[in-house]
Amino acid sequence: MKAWLEHAFPRPVPSRRKRPDEFVHSIDEVPPLSVLLSMGLQHGLLAMIFALYAVICAQSLGFDATRTAAFVSATVLVMGLGTMLQSLPTRFGAGLLLVSIPGPGRLPVHIAVAAHYGIGAVMGATLVAGVATIAMARIIPRLRPVFPPEVIGVVVLMLGITLVTGAVNRSVGFTADEGGISAPAVLAAVPTVACMVGIAIWGSAVWRRVAMLMGAVAGTAVTALTGTLPLASLEVPLVAVPGLGLGLPAPEFHLVPIAVILLSQFITMMDQFASTLSLDRMTDANWRRADMPMVARSITGLGVTQMLHGLFGTLAGGSSSANIGLVHATGIAARRVGFVAGAFLVAAAFFPPVAALLALTPPPVVGGILLYTAAYMITAGMDLIMSRMMNARRSFTVGLSIVLGTAVMLVPRLSQDAPEWSRIVVASGLTVASLAAVGLNAMFRIGTRRIQRRRLTSGSEGEDAQDALDFCGKLWGVRQDTVLRAGHAVGEAVEALRTTGIEGAITLTTSFDEFTLVNTLSYQGHALHLGPQAAPDLTAMLDAEDDDAMDDAVRQLSTHLILKLADRVRATQRGDMAELTLLLNH
Structure with a gap:
């Protein structure tokens, strides 16, 4: 049983992240208690704004005020549990600051299935979708060649573009009933975006922590001054047990609802995939490739959260792109902040007035926050695309x-x-x-072709090798810095071989598997000695009067550089042919 669990749900391995210069706290860092609480509250408040989708869903299903409050509170409870799960580096969570919210794309599907088949069918189909998501997560780590950075970049860029329509509609006051631009809405959205952008660019670390909050306050203040602040509220009790009063039936399993919700769940998984990798890329200055095991854990956590939504019959969703925008704006990505945000949401679920109040946040303010997020996601996608x-x-x-x-x-x-x-x-x-x-x-x-061979031209072997590597880099999508490092390493290796007396032709064989760039130099002669090499004494080398001593020092310097430039080096002998292989991690 333990072996099966380890195979199906592997443990997370410690990451080797480097915090970007513009970030204050990276994922595994522990912020001060004041920062932890204030940022957790901000992320929780931002997520609560999107509880508005649960309000719309409940009202569209014809729920009365009491049942609507129970529906919203249950949704917020699952949001909190899902957020806490993703913040923990376990078999069932990514260990990232990924905040769960109801999905606007799931809203029409949820309403349509409930209207035609009943809440029980929604519950059953969502449970099946959750199990299917967990099963899908198992094959994610094997799909790294299917998801190179340019593919991931397209997904992240398109995620940002999909936010634009909803952001602009809210920011300019477009509604289903009124098609004209609303000046008060624009006046509220502009200071929301301006505050967040201004603080992100010119603000200190302290101000960046409250960038979203300041933007929301500025936008809400303008809304109040223009007399367009929504004052209506739900009639809800002060304290209530989440989900109590929903009158949930037993889950039902029907083929059509399952098929429809599975299709929408695929979209949710792609959204989760993009959100996870965007946050991973944002918070690691040494980012090289997609961490597919981490993505698998994120998808697993999403599946568990979907199953909770199925048990409560609530509106399912995924991770919030707006909260990723808040991470970028504040420079605080500590996963412990996500745990605090999730705990805040769980606590808020027992106080329905909190959800009801935040659900009335002015739409232009929400639009401004989404505009900021869309701008970041689009540029992050472009950065990923051009990383190869x-x-x-x-x-x-x-x-x-x-x-x-x-x-x-x-x-x-x-x-x-x-x-x-x-x-x-x-x-x-x-x-x-x-x-x-x-x-x-x-x-x-x-x-x-996954393997390229070139016989290096005598007299210009270094330049010939660099040309061959440039060609392979473009062909296979290798990062520019890895190609340059490989060129320097191969050039030094050729020089080292020539100084040992190798006179015949040298053939360069290059291959790439998304993980390692392998360069093998084949030649007739003896394998190059690669014993432990201390850094050469340059002063002694320059002072050497004996030519043989100078040659030995030069060979020592070349071997030292080869070992430093390549991540792994091995020399082998096969009859009268020898090979020198340089492996560079990608």
Whole structure:
């Protein structure tokens, strides 16, 4: 049983993160208690704003005030438990500051299934979706070649673009009933965004901690001054047990609701995937590749949270992009802040007036926060895309994916005329772009040689090797810094071989598997000696009068540089042929 648990749900391994200069507290750091509490409260308050989707869902289902309060409180309870789960570095959580919120994309699905099949069918289908999500998480670590940085970058960039429509609609006051731009809404959204951006750029670390709060206060103050602050509230008790009074039936399992919610759950998983990797990339100055085991734990935590939503019959969702924007604005990404935020949400679930009050946050303020988040997500996606050397294959993978994703957003008729069974997928620009990026990446990899060989030209072997590595880097999407380091290491290795008396041709064989760039120099002669090499004494080398001593010092210097530039080096002898292999972690 223990072996099965270890295989199915592996333990998290300690990370080797380097905190970016612009961050105050990275993921595993422990902030002061005052920072921990204040930031946890801010993240909790921001997440509570999105409890508005639960209010809309309950009202659309015809719930009365008491049942609406119970529905919202139960939703907030699951939000808190999901947030706490993701903040813990366990088998079932990413160990990141990922805050759970109800998903606006799940709102129409939840309402439609409940209207046609009842709450019991929603509960059963959501439970199945949760189990399927946990099962899907098991294969995530094996999919790293399927999700190179350019594919992840497309997903993150499209996640930012999908936030734009809702952000702009709220910021300018567009509603279903009124199509004109509202000046009071614009006046409230502008100071919200301006405060967050201004503090993020020019503010001190202390001010950055309250960037979102200051923006929300500024926007709400303008709303109050213009007389458009919503004053209505729900009639709710002061204290109540979350979920009590919902009158939940037993879960029911019907094929159509399960299929529909599984499709929407796929979109939620892609959103979770992008949010996790965006936060991972943001908080690690030494980020090199996607941490797929961490993504698997994040998806597992999402599945457990979905099952809780299924048990309570509440509106499911995923991690909040707005809270990721708050992490960027404040420079505080400590996972313990997420635990405090989750605890705040759990406590707030027992006090319905808190949820009711925060659900009345002015829409322009929410719009301003989402605008800030969208701007960050778009630039983060671009940064991921350009982190690898580009060639025609990757350029078209990125370009065509973004074109297809934005096409269904800019031309709604594409999804309206699609077969009914596919509309839930086709209507999502994020999903279309993500599927296109994965598919095009897989297709364009066909015909790409994974091993390249070149016989180095005598007299210009260093330049020839660098040209070969540049070609391979563009072909396989290797990072520029790794290619340059490999070029220096191979150049030094060739020089070291020539100083040992090797006169024949040298062949460079290069391969790449997304994890390691392998460079093997094959030649006729003896294997290069690679014993422990101390740093050479440059002064003694320059003072040496004996030519042999000078040659020995030069060989010592070359070998020392090779061992420093490459992560692993090995020399082998095969008959009269020898090989020197330089491995560089990617």
